[in-house]
Amino acid sequence: MVLEATMICIDNSEWMRNGDYGPSRFQAQADAVNLICGAKTQSNPENTVGVLTMAGKGVRVLVTPTSDLGKILACMHGLEIGGEMNLAAGIQVAQLALKHRQNKKQQQRIIVFAGSPVKHEKKTLEMIGKKLKKNSVTLDIVNFGEDDEGKTEKLEALLAAVNNNDTSHIVHIPAGPNALSDVLLSTPIFTGDGEGGSGFAASAAAAAAGGISGFEFGVDPNLDPELALALRVSMEEERARQEAAAKKAAEESSKQEKGGEEQDATMTERASEGASEADNKKNEFLALAMSMDEPASSQDLQDTEMSDAAAEDPELALALQLSVQDSAKDSSSQADMSKLLADQSFVSSILASLPGVDPNNPSVKEVLASMQSQSEPRQKQDEDKAPKEEDKK
Amino acid sequence: MDVIKTQQISPRPIEKVIVHPLVLLSIVDNYNRVAKDTRKRVIGVLLGTSFKGTVDVTNSYAVPFEEDEKDPSIWFLDHNYHESMFSMFKRINAKEHVVGWYSTGPKLRENDLDIHRLFHNYVPNPVLVIIDVQPKELGIPTKAYYDVEEVKENATQKSQKVFVHVPSEIAAHEVEEIAVKHLLRDVKDTTISTLATEVTGKLTALKGLDARLREIRGYLDLVIDEKLPLNHEILYHLQLN
Numbered sequence: 049m050v051l052e053a054t055m056i057c058i059d060n061s062e063w064m065r066n067g068d069y070g071p072s073r074f075q076a077q078a079d080a081v082n083l084i085c086g087a088k089t090q091s092n093p094e095n096t097v098g099v100l101t102m103a104g105k106g107v108r109v110l111v112t113p114t115s116d117l118g119k120i121l122a123c124m125h126g127l128e129i130g131g132e133m134n135l136a137a138g139i140q141v142a143q144l145a146l147k148h149r150q151n152k153k154q155q156q157r158i159i160v161f162a163g164s165p166v167k168h169e170k171k172t173l174e175m176i177g178k179k180l181k182k183n184s185v186t187l188d189i190v191n192f193g194e195d196d197e198g199k200t201e202k203l204e205a206l207l208a209a210v211n212n213n214d215t216s217h218i219v220h221i222p223a224g225p226n227a228l229s230d231v232l233l234s235t236p237i238f239t240g241d242g243e244g245g246s247g248f249a250a251s252a253a254a255a256a257a258g259g260i261s262g263f264e265f266g267v268d269p270n271l272d273p274e275l276a277l278a279l280r281v282s283m284e285e286e287r288a289r290q291e292a293a294a295k296k297a298a299e300e301s302s303k304q305e306k307g308g309e310e311q312d313a314t315m316t317e318r319a320s321e322g323a324s325e326a327d328n329k330k331n332e333f334l335a336l337a338m339s340m341d342e343p344a345s346s347q348d349l350q351d352t353e354m355s356d357a358a359a360e361d362p363e364l365a366l367a368l369q370l371s372v373q374d375s376a377k378d379s380s381s382q383a384d385m386s387k388l389l390a391d392q393s394f395v396s397s398i399l400a401s402l403p404g405v406d407p408n409n410p411s412v413k414e415v416l417a418s419m420q421s422q423s424e425p426r427q428k429q430d431e432d433k434a435p436k437e438e439d440k441k
Numbered sequence: 442m443d444v445i446k447t448q449q450i451s452p453r454p455i456e457k458v459i460v461h462p463l464v465l466l467s468i469v470d471n472y473n474r475v476a477k478d479t480r481k482r483v484i485g486v487l488l489g490t491s492f493k494g495t496v497d498v499t500n501s502y503a504v505p506f507e508e509d510e511k512d513p514s515i516w517f518l519d520h521n522y523h524e525s526m527f528s529m530f531k532r533i534n535a536k537e538h539v540v541g542w543y544s545t546g547p548k549l550r551e552n553d554l555d556i557h558r559l560f561h562n563y564v565p566n567p568v569l570v571i572i573d574v575q576p577k578e579l580g581i582p583t584k585a586y587y588d589v590e591e592v593k594e595n596a597t598q599k600s601q602k603v604f605v606h607v608p609s610e611i612a613a614h615e616v617e618e619i620a621v622k623h624l625l626r627d628v629k630d631t632t633i634s635t636l637a638t639e640v641t642g643k644l645t646a647l648k649g650l651d652a653r654l655r656e657i658r659g660y661l662d663l664v665i666d667e668k669l670p671l672n673h674e675i676l677y678h679l680q681l682n
Contacts, residue, residue, distance in 0.1 A: 106514075106555070107515075109517060109519075109520070111521065112519045112520070112521040112522065114521065137512075137514065137515055140509060140512070141515055141516075141517050144507040144508075144509070144517035145517050145519075147507060148505045148507065148517070148519055
């Protein structure tokens with residue numbers, strides 16, 4: 049939240065008619081200027097911003113440093129394009145304007161949009177830079193548009209002459225699909241302002257992205273904090289649930305791989321069939337897992353409802369947390385059970401594939417029957433499988 | 442044949458400029474505050490009324506102004522300040538408009554034409570008054586100018602604006618005269634007039650006349666030597682008198 053007085057030097061020379069940025073270079077520049085003005089005034093209410101044009105009939109100050117955003121936006125209207133940019137004169141007049149700022153405590157800053165070729169000598173620019181440094185003025189250069197020989201060098205030399213403890217920056221923006229203002233948002237010209245400036249920049253990015261919100265869930269926490277909180281909590285729970293499901297699936301798939309390997313080892317001739325069997329089994333495991341998940345998911349829904357209520361009452365939140373832990377334990381135990389099931393059914397299928405073991409063996413049947421009722425469909429599937437495997441044998 | 446530049450003998454938009462003592466006082470005060478011992482100058486806005494070619498300057502105020510000493514094309518005048526200040530003055534006296542601007546010179550400078558152009562936005566025919574705050578010679582300290590478009594005979598160059606001098610005088614309303622007399626009481630007491638004071642008065646008047654005659658003579662010498670172009674209007678005035 050630095051207290052600053054800023055002068056923005058706009059390039060309104062003939063080169064700004066070019067359309068390689070946005071609707072036209074000049075429009076892109078105007079949007080960027082509006083954005084900067086907004087960011088500066090938001091980051092500190094006492095900041096002042098002024099605007100001057102460098103080309104046209106000559107260097108002309110449109111607005112002297114003021115904190116009135118309306119005046120600044122109004123003066124950008126009806127600017128004419130023409131002439132050649134006079135960078136040195138522009139920077140010097142900006143410096144004079146900053147000398148007359150009303151609040152002497154404000155830090156002086158000049159932001160220059162250099163879009164057309166720079167016709168000054170490097171030496172001249174360096175001298176100007178030194179003078180700025182002597183008067184403790186910081187300079188930000190936005191290099192866009194034309195890129196002729198030496199322009200980048202000259203601007204870099206100017207920056208080097210002005211720079212004092214890395215407070216001055218230069219940004220090179222090539223022509224491209226992104227708008228000039230969007231690219232600027234991510235540069236130190238904006239982020240150098242601090243948290244307040246970046247907050248504005250973030251909301252501006254949200255608006256600029258058009259639909260894709262900068263904030264999570266498309267809700268501005270400033271506008272509706274409760275809704276944002278509720279959305280965030282439900283998102284986290286969903287994420288946790290998905291992670292648990294993913295873990296189960298991963299474990300099952302790892303066991304699947306193990307089983308698959310053994311099967312392949314035993315039935316090397318029917319490698320493809322083994323794979324298809326493995327796929328079938330995987331589907332079965334997933335079905336099992338999902339059936340396991342359902343009780344867990346119902347628990348989760350209850351959790352979300354409870355958490356909404358908990359937002360208002362911290363004691364209730366504590367109680368809910370404990371209950372959630374319990375339910376988590378339950379679900380984990382259920383997960384264990386499902387793992388066990390998987391194990392058992394898997395073992396039975398392995399046994400079935402092994403020669404000399406008859407799945408119709410009553411002992412195996414008993415073992416299978418001893419499982420939970422949920423394994424019954426599983427058993428039927430196993431029995432179906434078993435004759436198939438017997439046939440294959 | 443010399444190429445003679447003809448000047449307009451048609452009626453000028455501004456014939457006379459009257460400066461009130463209040464304006465002189467505030468300009469001197471401005472200069473003392475800001476640029477007393479420096480070589481800088483101060484600039485401000487003149488307010489007043491304009492009627493049938495006579496510009497009556499009744500009020501003034503200073504504006505923040507900076508210029509680069511080495512590069513005269515670099516200058517900055519805070520016109521937002523001027524606009525807010527003028528709107529406040531308008532509420533005090535609605536009849537006073539912007540009539541021009543002043544500079545403490547002491548002479549014309551290169552960027553004066555550019556600054557004059559800025560004031561064209563506020564008044565159709567602005568007048569520039571140069572006030573000499575530390576006059577070394579006799580006479581009134583003001584010099585008034587306004588700009589005209591000068592079309593060169595050979596049409597290759599763009600027409601430029603040129604400053605044209607306009608006679609100025611110091612006059613005051615009755616109330617102002619009383620105030621000035623009151624102030625001058627410490628400086629000079631005009632009620633007592635001795636022989637010495639009358640003689641001194643006549644002496645200064647003669648000195649003034651002598652200075653003007655010398656100037657005319659110098660001008661005619663230069664014209665004879667063909668260092669200055671012949672100007673019919675000036676000769677007409679000289680012959681008339």
